[in-house]
Amino acid sequence: MHSPLPTLQQIPASIAAVADYEPFARERMSEQAWAYMAGGAADELTLRDNCAAFRRLRLRSRALQELSGGHTRLELFGQRFEQPILLAPVAYQKLVHPDGELATVLAASAVRAGMVVSTQASVALEEIARSAQTPLWFQLYVQPDREFTRELVQRAEAAGYQALVVTVDAPVNGLRNREQRAGFALPAGVEAVNLRGMRTLPPVTNRIGDGVLLGGPLLDAAPTWRDLAWLRALTRLPVLVKGVMHPEDARRAVAEGIDGIIVSNHGGRTLDTQPATIEVLEEIARAVEGRVPLLLDGGIRRGTDVFKALALGARAVLVGRPYIFGLAAAGAPGVCHVVQLLRAELEVAMALTGCRTLADIGPTRVSR
Numbered sequence: 001m002h003s004p005l006p007t008l009q010q011i012p013a014s015i016a017a018v019a020d021y022e023p024f025a026r027e028r029m030s031e032q033a034w035a036y037m038a039g040g041a042a043d044e045l046t047l048r049d050n051c052a053a054f055r056r057l058r059l060r061s062r063a064l065q066e067l068s069g070g071h072t073r074l075e076l077f078g079q080r081f082e083q084p085i086l087l088a089p090v091a092y093q094k095l096v097h098p099d100g101e102l103a104t105v106l107a108a109s110a111v112r113a114g115m116v117v118s119t120q121a122s123v124a125l126e127e128i129a130r131s132a133q134t135p136l137w138f139q140l141y142v143q144p145d146r147e148f149t150r151e152l153v154q155r156a157e158a159a160g161y162q163a164l165v166v167t168v169d170a171p172v173n174g175l176r177n178r179e180q181r182a183g184f185a186l187p188a189g190v191e192a193v194n195l196r197g198m199r200t201l202p203p204v205t206n207r208i209g210d211g212v213l214l215g216g217p218l219l220d221a222a223p224t225w226r227d228l229a230w231l232r233a234l235t236r237l238p239v240l241v242k243g244v245m246h247p248e249d250a251r252r253a254v255a256e257g258i259d260g261i262i263v264s265n266h267g268g269r270t271l272d273t274q275p276a277t278i279e280v281l282e283e284i285a286r287a288v289e290g291r292v293p294l295l296l297d298g299g300i301r302r303g304t305d306v307f308k309a310l311a312l313g314a315r316a317v318l319v320g321r322p323y324i325f326g327l328a329a330a331g332a333p334g335v336c337h338v339v340q341l342l343r344a345e346l347e348v349a350m351a352l353t354g355c356r357t358l359a360d361i362g363p364t365r366v367s368r
């Protein structure tokens with residue numbers, strides 16, 4: 001049985017779409033936390049483009065299609081999901097809510113949404129797993145300390161996580177000018193608890209004049225394809241790579257025996273001026289030729305965005321900031337509501353384009 005559904009009653013009717021959570025979230029967060037959660041890299045062109053590119057696409061409806069018995073269910077790696085919307089790994093959720101990831105996992109369980117837990121979660125990965133009644137995947141940042149990395153993977157397996165999501169687009173943090181301007185630093189009481197006890201490298205700063213990255217210890221220890229092969233051999237879990245933006249990387253990942261690919265530019269938080277994820281999805285889908293499932297994140301703010309991603313080759317999507325803003329504004333009920341809003345919008349889009357199941361959503365339903 002699921003945990004009792006948190007009440008949605010306190011949520012005002014004026015919140016009719018996920019974007020409506022933003023002002024409520026903002027007024028409940030410090031300026032620094034807002035800069036961290038809402039911001040992106042440099043001029044935030046990719047951050048904005050992720051959303052704008054979805055808005056440019058148009059849906060093509062078909063009339064009088066058979067819709068009876070329709071649903072939004074899917075199966076991935078033998079796991080069953082009610083809807084193709086997962087919660088993306090987002091670090092340090094105690095920044096926005098005192099229960100942090102525990103509130104999120106309660107909500108994910110209530111709506112049976114898959115949740116990907118960040119290496120940099122602010123709650124122990126075992127504690128999150130104990131509260132979960134929905135598939136949990138563990139997002140892995142390969143640490144310079146590989147022995148510690150191995151132990152993290154083993155902890156995730158032992159705790160019952162059902163897939164490993166290896167993030168490959170951030171060997172170093174992006175230059176986040178918005179965070180720098182706001183003076184963002186983690187407040188007391190919020191930390192990456194799962195990394196306690198790890199041997200660390202000298203800190204890297206982003207300030208000009210403080211030295212270079214290339215040739216320094218962080219990038220000398222950055223993960224490569226060799227590490228991916230090592231991880232593949234290390235675990236029996238399905239392994240996904242998150243942060244693929246190039247078809248050649250997608251091909252290589254498939255050749256390395258990777259089970260799934262997440263097309264992602266880290267929500268515009270790493271390398272600014274990369275294209276929007278939805279703009280590279282079809283090219284990557286052509287390279288992968290259906291050999292492994294493709295997922296996508298970045299800029300999903302509407303059920304129609306979910307629909308467009310599925311039409312252009314994704315099996316499922318992940319959302320980041322939308323549920324974080326729901327969490328900040330209304331705790332677990334806010335996260336539930338965000339998933340429910342997106343799912344309801346997806347269902348309406350399916351009905352109005354004549355798609356009974358996710359398998360009916362194909363490229364002919366979108367015009368570019």
Ligand SMILES: Cc1cc2nc3c(=O)[nH]c(=O)nc-3n(C[C@H](O)[C@H](O)[C@H](O)COP(=O)(O)O)c2cc1C
Nearest residue numbers: 037088089090091118167266267298299319320321
């Ligand atoms: C505040 C914040 C923290 C994030 N932390 C992580 C992380 O720890 N690991 C990771 O792989 N991705 C992380 N991401 C990226 C998300 O998993 C996801 O790729 C991105 O948020 C999707 O874009 P969206 O926010 O537009 O939905 C983070 C994103 C945000 C906004």
Ligand SMILES: CC(C)CC(=O)C(=O)O
Nearest residue numbers: 090091120170173266269
């Ligand atoms: C702690 C960070 C590396 C987490 C992250 O991926 C992000 O803030 O985008």
